[in-house]
Amino acid sequence: MGVIKSGHNSAGFPNNFGASDAVTADALNDHVNDSTFNTTAVDDSTIEVYDSGAKIRLKDSSSTTTGTTLAKLQYIGTNKFLGRTSANDGVVESVDISAIANLLRPKFVVGTEGTDQGSTGGSSGTTNALSRALVNPTGDTSFIYNLADFRSDDSDFNADGATLGYKKIVGIYVTGFVQSRRNVTFISGTNSVDGLRTFVKTRDPDGSGVGAVESQSFTYFPVNSGQSTFELKHFRNTDTTLGSLDTNHVITGFAIIPNLPTS
Amino acid sequence: MAAVNTGKSFANGEQLTAAKLNQMFGNSTFATGAVDNSTMTINSLGQLSVNQVTSSNIATNALNLDDIQQIDTNKFLGRTSSGTGDVESVDISAIANLLRPKFVTAGTSGSTALDNQIDSGTGNTDYVYNINEFTSTDSDFGSYLQIVAVHIDCFAQSSDALNQVYSYYPDGVQNLMCAAGAYSTADAVQSETNSVIPINSSQSTFTIRHARQSGATSADSTFSAIRGFTIIPNLPVS
DSSP: OOOOOOBBBBTTTTTTTTOOOOHHHHHHHHHHOEEEOOGGOOOOSHHHHHHHTTEEEEOOOTTTSSOOGGSSSOOTTTTTEOOOOOSSSOOEEEEEEHHHHHHHHHOOOOOOOOOOHHHHHHHOOOSSSEEEEOOOOOOOEEEEEEEEGBBOOOTTTOOOOOTTGGGEEEEEEEEEEEEEESSSSEEEEOOTTTEEEEEEEEEOSSSSSSSOOEEEEEEEEEOOOOOOOEEEEEEEEGGGGGGOOOOOOEEEEEETTSSOOOO | OOOOEEEEEOOOOOOOOHHHHHHHHHHHHEEESSSSSSSSSEEEOEEEEOOOOTTTTOOOTTGGGGGGGGTTTTTEEOOOSSBBOOEEEEEHHHHHHHOOOOOEEOOOSSSSSSSEESSOOEEEEEEEEGGGOOOOOOOOOOOGEEEEEEEEEEEEEEEEEEEEEEOTTTTTTTTEEEEEEEEEEEEEEEEEEEEEEEETTTTEEEEEEEOOOOOOOOOOOOEEEEEEEEETTTTTOO
């Protein structure tokens, strides 16, 4: 079959002259002027016939071996990737891995607000609820933070809106302080995956109740994708007859990856 | 030269028939001059085919992403093989590996000692580090600019006071790393921790503070040591 189809249509013989067709000027003109590309005119791999044979175009890829294969693209260097880091829409660029690393670099941001803990366990602290202290109550008290309530004033945190920045959080920095006059007192943190992990603990070694010992520490809790809450739990196994006993925690800030999606 | 070769060449005086007219196109082929043989070619079956795409033979911005061969989920176009060469389909795991953080041991001290211990006296003592003086002998350590966190060992001892070791977050907020407090001479306590403090891009200094409360005795030591750094080896070094 030829690469071109006639533009002349005869009854019962599309794109052909019928045996009894008169050869007229119109018929000859249609023969050429209305001719179209036959589908066999192209390889139908790299290019294709479309618009009823009127046009030819590059074919969209339909597999890993069709379309413009990677071998047909220009060479690039080791650890380069195709993308764009220049401002605005524009040509695809060869981007070094170092530029990508920079785009994915974690950043520490100060926390300014979290879930309101009210007076949970008789606690007190700043109104933003990131800092909470227990003084007199005994027993265990949990402070559960919804990640969606975390806020920061950092511009990278708020780039997509202050209420969405929490989705960029990959870790939480927490400071803890515990006192003991006799028994073990400690604070643990937990996430939705890993269970409780103690990060600060103390116990008065002589247990006399005279004086007190205290310990402070800080740690980093990773936050996984899909995690919705973060808990800090104060364990206060003290004898209240010995006097007041302080435990407190402060969520100081968050590790974020500024370019994580917020939607 | 025409782009198409007729499928039927007529001789002078030859009888014109429908069949012959149909053969003109029905058996037509592309002429070799119909393509540039650069971007387009005529393959062995006589069909038009894309030949080679270079910047000089395709219109600017003419190639859409749809035109490029398909790739699988979480693959990216790039190259991890050595040297300059073909674009490759690179799995995200390979990219993640290129961006994987690495712990490296701290090298020699700069203008501020990496290890500091105080055994007596009270008050605050600050050790201010210029981050551009941090070094490591690790082969992946190319510059302080690759540092994203500092690893610190801390020790505090107390027999009758509160002794603390602080660092500072990138924004300057004080961060308590280690503390020991005892409020009876009968209670002697020690505390030791290892902390990882984040370092932000463009941060230039890093400070560790030993805070020794009034009443600290000569037996109450505070100690800090920068043991190493978390780096991302492929972060830019300039």
